[in-house]
Amino acid sequence: MLVYIGIDDTDSPRGMCTTYVAARALRAAEGEGARAADHPWLVRLNPNCPYKTRGNAAVCLPLEVERSGFDRVWEAVLGVVRELAELENGADPGVAAFPEENRGHLERFYFRAVREMVEVEEALELAERxxxxxxxxxxxxxxxxxxxxxxxxxxxxxxxxxxAYRRREMWGRERWVDPESVVRMDALFGDRTFDNFDYEKGEVRLTPHTPCPVLLGIRGTSPEVLPEALSVLRLGEPYEFYQVFRTNQATDVHYQRLSVKDLRPLVSAIVTGRVVGRPRIGPGGHVFFEIDDGTGSVTVAVYEPTGKIREIALRLVEGDLVEVYGAVKAKPQGLTLNLEKLRVIELRQVYAARAPACPVCGKTMESAGRNQGYRCERCGHRDPRAQKVLVAVDRGIRPGLYEVAVSARRHLVRPLRLEAALRASAGT
Ligand SMILES: [Zn+2]
Incomplete structure (x- = not known):
């Protein structure tokens, strides 16, 4: 029979990683006769959850198990969780196994756990049933x-x-992956992998900075290419083993399209509205602007680490139509949306008043004095009734989708690079 075993909250800020526990549990289950029915799933949940340890990730092991062998497989998985979970440092692990035919009852709960806050009691009720x-x-x-x-x-x-996981004696120590080998890997496999290297900052993006057992992670759109990509890397230490996970990362699944009046703290939203007033840059380089969608207005915060997208935000003017993607936070001044992506839909035409061109020679004329019209310095033409003319201003930005710096992007947010790839594969 097909069984799905979910595992969560085995780590603490001081160590461990639920993906490692799950990968080890998978091997223990296989030792008891279970067979992997799919790659294990690395499932990211609501990134705004205040209880999360780090990336708010849980894992599911899809297993093919003999009905008579389930108890042994279950005990093997629990044994690994009990052995490895950071129980003394605040981890409160949970493990639950569901048969294929009951998974349909859980799907709504999955989407809610990705998009909003859910209660422990709801999960317990589903597990009990x-x-x-x-x-x-x-x-x-x-x-x-x-x-x-x-x-x-x-x-x-x-x-x-x-x-790829580190050998135990390396846990907590500095990681090293040769940056040149990462750039080479990115050049070879960049069409099917992403987030390998931050070229703006010259930084390797594969290695975490936590004391957990992970040496590095390579993200991609195809499972086959990942071990090949790994083989190109020059590592400062041998890895213990690696595991390929299937994930909901980089899919935008956490967003809900909401109007301003329906925004709530701790959700991730897409809001379409018009810019009100003028964007402003505050201390620390953070940029803020207001949008209104007819149901209300909300402040959009574009923090300094988001990088160049702030320059786009600063060029917006009142009346521009935009779509903002981000996490909703409660701030003393009201709800704020922390920007993750920005779609500029329509730019208002802005005009500036300029001196008129000379009708004779074409040169820009000079003011002849207050209320005395304009004169041309080159050919001497005078026009006492000439007035300023309105000229369309180049806004310096174009409609389109903009994203935050790689280093500021959250796990669930789809990179622009994938938007293009996915559109191409969908033939649209
Ligand atoms: Zn002239």
């Missing part, structure tokens, strides 16, 4: 991610990530 078995440590919220990951909608799992 539909799970073959479930376990949680303490009062743990881990059961939320376990149920959500097991219920993940397959249609949203369209990208992959290879994670």
């Amino acid at each position: 539909y799970a073959l078995a479930f376990w949680r440590h303490g009062e743990g919220r881990g059961i939320v991610g376990a149920v959500a990951a097991a219920g993940a909608s397959v249609g949203t799992l369209t990208t992959y990530e290879l994670l």
Whole structure:
């Protein structure tokens, strides 16, 4: 039978990583006769969740298991979770196994766990009704991610990530991957991988900066290419093993299209509206502007680490039609949307008043004095009734989609590079 085992909240700020626990649990399950029915799923949940450890990731193991062998597989998975989870440092793991035929009851919960805040009680209720078995440590919220990951909608799992893990004696130490080898890998496999290198900052993007067991991760749109890409890299240490995950990263699945009046804290929204007033740059280089969609107005915050997109935001003027993507936060001055992507839909034509051109020779004329019209310095033509003319101003930006710097982009946000690739593959 097909069984989906969700695992969550095994890590703490001091170490571990749920993907590593899951990869080890998969091997233990295989040792008891289970067979992987798909790549394990690395499922990102609401990035605005205040309880998350880091990237708010849970994992699901899709397994083909003999009905009679399920108990042994379940015990093997639990054994790995109990052994590796950071129980002393605040991890509250949850594990839940669901049969294929019950997954449909979990899908709505999955989408809610990605897009808003869900309660532990809802997850427990689903586990009690539909799970073959479930376990949680303490009062743990881990059961939320376990149920959500097991219920993940397959249609949203369209990208992959290879994670290579460090040998235990290296955990917590400095990581090193030769930057030149990353650039070479990106040149060879850049059409099917993404987020390898930040060329703006000259920075390798594959390695995390946490004490967890992950050495590096390579993200891509095809699972086959990832081990090949790994083989090109020059590493400062041998890895223990690697695992390719199927993920909902870089898919924009966390966004909801909302009007301003329906915005709530801790959701990720897409709002279409017109710019009100003038964008302003504050201390620290943060840029803010207001948009109104007819139901209300909201402040859009474009923080300094988002990089060059701030220059686009600063060029907006009142009346421009834009679509903003971002996380909604409650601030003392009201709701704020932290910008992740910006679509400029329509730019208002802006005019500037300029001195008129000379009708005789074409040179820009000079003012002849207050209320005395204009005169031409080159040919001497005078026109006492000439007035300033309105000239269309080049706005310096174009309609289109803009994104934040690679280093500021969140796991679930789809990079522009993939937008183009996905449009091409969809033939639109
Ligand atoms: Zn002239």
